Amino acid sequence: MAEYDYDLFVIGGGSGGVRAARVAASDAGARVALAEEDRYGGTCVIRGCVPKKLMVFASEFSGMPALARGYGWDMGEGTFHWDRFQGHMASELDRLEGIYRNLLKSSGVETFDARARLKDAHTVELSTGETKTAKTILIATGGHPVRPDIPNADLGIVSDDIFHLETLPKSILIIGGGYIACEFACIFNGLGVEVTQFYRGAQILRGFDDEARGLIAEAMRENGIKLHLGTNIVEMAPGGGDYDAVSGPTATDAAMGADAKQSATLMATRTGDGSQSVWVKPTSGDAREYDIVLFATGRDPNSADLGLEDLGIQIGRRKEIVVDAYSKTAVDSVYAIGDVTNRVNLTPVAIREGMAFVQTVFQDNPTAVDHELIPSAIFTQPEMGTVGLSEEDAREQEEVEVYCTSFRPMKTAFGGQNNRVLMKLVVSKATRKVLGCHIVAPDAGEMIQLAGVAIKMGATKEDFDQTVAVHPTMSEEIVTMKTPMRTA
CATH class of the missing domain: 3.30.390.30 (FAD/NAD-linked reductase, C-terminal dimerisation domain)
Structure with missing residues (x-):
């Protein structure tokens, strides 16, 4: 029997990977290591569910004075301070990341702050130059937001960037009609930002109940969001120049030097300081400039450059790692859970998949995750x-x-x-x-x-x-x- 450095090596320190690692170590007595190239907590804690929900809470306060007056309270309108909120939010995320690190440490999991990729079916190669061996390898690398394949897409931001804005924009254009797009449209609207949303489909929140999503769309419009259905971007360019509403940037503007101007614009739009905007021409032809353009047009699994194809691990059409009902890949010693498998991309599902993996591999109890009827x-x-x-x-x-x-x-x-x-x-x-x-x-x-x-x-x-x-x-x-x- 081969001797390995660990019984389990987990690649990815998000909710699913951390849960699998610490339960395998604490409950099953396995020797476990985990590598994370970014921050512990993954998408949910650092750049997704948690900071987004904090922003939801913050945005809801704007409607309270008007409601309170209906109940007899003499309550004036307040002023939202983005810098104060953002500082508090950053501190909270630091606190939560510390909890994740301590949970791993107290469970006996050895951690590496490094990128990891598979060298073979039992060997992991770290960006530090080290190699580690394990009887079983679990990939829990999550996913990332993507920009559409259009010219000047880098002028826009994605959801990861929102939590790092230095100032709140005065106007924002959100591209997309899924739940991320709609949630951020409501958040920014509640924070006092002028919100426009483009979605190419006939109705937002495709895949959900028609009656329910119709009511949400109606409420968003009534709350002041400029929701344009059947609409997409035709062209976008750095703002602040001379533009024709039909043809876009003039020759004089283009001669200013696209590379330098785009670089300056990208920095300006990501801080939202209003010093530079983004010019957008939609399919409706009503071109205008926005302080920020947010692309909420989808997410891809983080399956690239992990050494998977060389081992014969199948990558699906949507870049997902293909696994069976027990989260096992085509290689017996390699498993994958969470968003990188693109099954049901929700944090509680990744955690449930991590628990099922531990039961299957370390507790002699083969357990398939039931992906039906998930609230x-x-x-x-x-x-x-x-x-x-x-x-x-x-x-x-x-x-x-x-x-x-x-x-x-x-x-x-x-x-x-x-x-x-x-x-x-x-x-x-x-x-x-x-x-x-x-x-x-x-x-x-x-x-x-x-x-x-x-x-x-x-x-x-x-x-x-x-x-x-x-x-x-x-x-x-x-x-x-x-x-x-x-x-x-």
Whole structure:
């Protein structure tokens, strides 16, 4: 039997990799090492879920004075200080990264602050020049945001860059219609930025329930976001020059030196200091300049330059590492979890996959992750919480009944606001099982968690009906809808 430096070597210090490493070491007694080339905590903690949610919280305060006045409070408008918020956010992320490092250390995991790639099926080569061997290698390198393949795309920023803006822009153009694009549109709008959003499709949040995403789009527009559907970028260029609304930069402007000007623009737009803008011409032809252009047009797995192809590990069409139900690649000693496999790209899923990997490899309990009926939330304003099938997907499979209600919630209606919420259940007509639940409302993410438990257990509509409502709440509508709105 070959002797290795470690039982397990993990490449990637995000949520999935850290969980797998420390559980393998602490619970299974394995000798474990982990390499991370950037910051511990990965996308979720450092440049995703956590800082984004902090920005969501910050942006929601802007609407509180108006609502408070409806309740009799004499409350004036406040001023948001980006530098104060950003400094506090950076400190919080440092604190969380420290927790991740300490968790690994206390579990007995040896860590390397270095990039790692596979040299062979049992050997990892570090950017420090060291090589380490392991019986099993786990790849948990996550993913990264991508820019579209268009000229001057480098003039725009991606989601990773948002948390490093030195100042808040006065205007921003967001390209994309997925949850990242829509969340940041709502965040910046709440922080007082003029927000324009382009999406080439017919409706934002493709893949989610049509009725729910339609309500969110309507609310975004009512809140002041300039949402343009069926719209994409034709051309973009450094701002501040002489432009023709149809043809773009003039010959004089182009003669200023594209390379130098683009370099200066890139720095200016990424700090958002207003000293330079980005000129954008959309398919609608209404060209203008924006302080910042944010591309939220997709993410790719971090599978490049890991030495995978040389070992015969398959890379899929979307650059994902191809794995089986137990997260194993085509090489028996190499596994992969999380966003780099492009299965369900959510932090809790990566953590669950990491736990299943440890059970499979180190605890003699082969465990496949169930990727069905995963609850999720979109932190737009209002939020969406969703689990299971959309009405559209469900009715393609079988005949369903749709129970749905939309209303003005008590809190905001009393305060003189017109916000609407949506509660929706999609039910199998044959089995009576609830196939999907979709909520658009403040704190929908909190509500959908418990709905997800019931639906995962196979609850029927009658199980929901027999549950006593909590009154007065928005969520009571989930268990009080007695008559289907339609059969589809």
